[in-house]
Amino acid sequence: MRQDHLITATQLSRDDIEAVLDRARAVADDPAAYADRHAGRVLALCFFEPSTRTRMSFDSAAKRLGMNTVGMGDVDSSSVSKGESLSDTVRVIEGYADALVLRHPSEGAATLAAENVSVPVVNAGDGAGQHPSQTLLDLHTIRENHGLDDLTVGIMGDLKYGRTVHSLAAALTNFDANQHFISPESLRLPRSVRFDLHETGAQMREHTDLEDVIGELDVLYVTRIQKERFPDENEYHRVAGEYRIDAETLEDASEDLTVMHPLPRVDEIAPDVDETDHARYFEQAHNGIPVRMALLDTLMENAEAAEGMEVDR
Amino acid sequence: MSEHELRVSKIRDGTVIDHVEGGQALNVLAILGIDGSEGFGVSVGMNVPSDRLGRKDIVKVEERELSQSEVDVLSLIAPEATINIVRDFEVVEKNRVTRPDSVTGVLSCPNRNCITNADEPVDTRFDVVADGVRCDYCSTILRADIADHIDV
Numbered sequence: 378m379r380q381d382h383l384i385t386a387t388q389l390s391r392d393d394i395e396a397v398l399d400r401a402r403a404v405a406d407d408p409a410a411y412a413d414r415h416a417g418r419v420l421a422l423c424f425f426e427p428s429t430r431t432r433m434s435f436d437s438a439a440k441r442l443g444m445n446t447v448g449m450g451d452v453d454s455s456s457v458s459k460g461e462s463l464s465d466t467v468r469v470i471e472g473y474a475d476a477l478v479l480r481h482p483s484e485g486a487a488t489l490a491a492e493n494v495s496v497p498v499v500n501a502g503d504g505a506g507q508h509p510s511q512t513l514l515d516l517h518t519i520r521e522n523h524g525l526d527d528l529t530v531g532i533m534g535d536l537k538y539g540r541t542v543h544s545l546a547a548a549l550t551n552f553d554a555n556q557h558f559i560s561p562e563s564l565r566l567p568r569s570v571r572f573d574l575h576e577t578g579a580q581m582r583e584h585t586d587l588e589d590v591i592g593e594l595d596v597l598y599v600t601r602i603q604k605e606r607f608p609d610e611n612e613y614h615r616v617a618g619e620y621r622i623d624a625e626t627l628e629d630a631s632e633d634l635t636v637m638h639p640l641p642r643v644d645e646i647a648p649d650v651d652e653t654d655h656a657r658y659f660e661q662a663h664n665g666i667p668v669r670m671a672l673l674d675t676l677m678e679n680a681e682a683a684e685g686m687e688v689d690r
Numbered sequence: 691m692s693e694h695e696l697r698v699s700k701i702r703d704g705t706v707i708d709h710v711e712g713g714q715a716l717n718v719l720a721i722l723g724i725d726g727s728e729g730f731g732v733s734v735g736m737n738v739p740s741d742r743l744g745r746k747d748i749v750k751v752e753e754r755e756l757s758q759s760e761v762d763v764l765s766l767i768a769p770e771a772t773i774n775i776v777r778d779f780e781v782v783e784k785n786r787v788t789r790p791d792s793v794t795g796v797l798s799c800p801n802r803n804c805i806t807n808a809d810e811p812v813d814t815r816f817d818v819v820a821d822g823v824r825c826d827y828c829s830t831i832l833r834a835d836i837a838d839h840i841d842v
Contacts, residue, residue, distance in 0.1 A: 385829075462809065462811060464812065483804065483805040484828035485805040485825070486805045486827065503805075503828075504803050504828075568831050676750070
């Protein structure tokens with residue numbers, strides 16, 4: 378990957394993805410070899426909305442590369458609450474760090490941030506937009522379980538606002554993958570994501586009922602349907618119930634089906650699924666470490682090359 | 691003498707934007723950033739009869755020759771427009787508008803949650819796609835109602 382930033386999954390080619398995933402595999406095989414790779418470098422964790430696992434995962438990945446991390450603390454107590462623009466905030470933070478990881482509630486925030494700084498920016502979620510580092514670890518999980526070609530993937534839940542869905546769908550177009558999108562009518566993929574899928578000639582179908590396709594799937598990627606997306610709570614409960622899976626739902630599935638979820642889950646995957654061989658969502662979360670190490674390593678390497686620095690390996 | 695010539699007289703030097711879809715003349719001026727404060731003579735004819743469009747608008751800006759890149763953005767709301775450059779009452783150049791690759795600082799993003807709607811010091815930027823425009827920041831696609839999102 379020769380990119381300076383990771384902003385959307387649409388920017389990633391098959392080669393980009395495979396290079397990061399190969400490196401992630403190497404990191405997982407021999408983490409000690411990467412331990413001091415970026416010693417003395419600092420990663421800024423700029424989280425403008427709450428996050429536990431993504432922030433901790435980047436924090437841990439950076440430290441395992443020998444980097445230090447700095448965070449902004451609670452947004453309510455930072456200068457953001459005093460009305461400072463994101464453009465100004467990242468320009469200031471750029472002086473404190475060698476790379477930025479950004480989560481922000483507005484779509485396009487990471488694009489704007491990248492335009493204002495010269496250090497690498499990783500989009501760790503921009504509103505209902507994109508979450509491409511999650512996609513890399515999703516793809517790593519799929520690759521380790523099935524490979525990335527000749528693949529049939531079902532993506533279910535909140536496809537309209539689900540940023541992990543938007544990134545995953547875009548990235549899968551690089552591979553020989555059939556994509557099935559399963560959601561209530563009101564939470565179908567947004568026009569912009571469908572546009573990109575059609576532009577790339579992706580093989581895709583949309584469904585309202587998981588039963589229509591479950592037998593065909595190699596991977597079922599489940600996402601949470603959030604209560605706040607529905608004006609009426611009864612309607613939420615009715616819809617959410619239809620997109621909940623349990624061990625019985627999976628009786629019609631292939632033996633090799635992999636069930637994934639970006640987590641946190643609420644009740645869309647029943648605990649009895651955890652006991653089946655299908656469940657891979659905890660493995661998927663753990664893959665965040667080698668994949669984000671590989672990603673940070675790649676971006677730091679690119680930045681150092683761009684600076685023309687001699688890097689001692 | 692045709693009806694629109696009676697309504698909007700000839701200009702000595704400047705630009706005539708003709709064959710604008712009826713009702714879009716004020717949007718044309720807005721996109722071009724012309725509000726009268728510049729001191730140019732500006733004449734506007736709205737809903738005048740046209741063989742080609744049925745009804746058309748026509749905009750004449752005196753003492754200013756608009757460049758192709760300035761007028762290309764008009765193709766989003768006035769794809770049939772013709773641009774006539776006038777010198778000493780003669781049309782010396784006649785061009786059609788062509789679709790630009792992108793449009794900066796002209797449209798507002800319809801997505802209220804887009805970072806460009808968050809009081810940031812940034813111009814909006816849209817790529818021109820097959821049948822509309824697409825926000826470079828949040829990817830939202832705007833198709834039918836582009837004129838409603840002119841924000842200059």
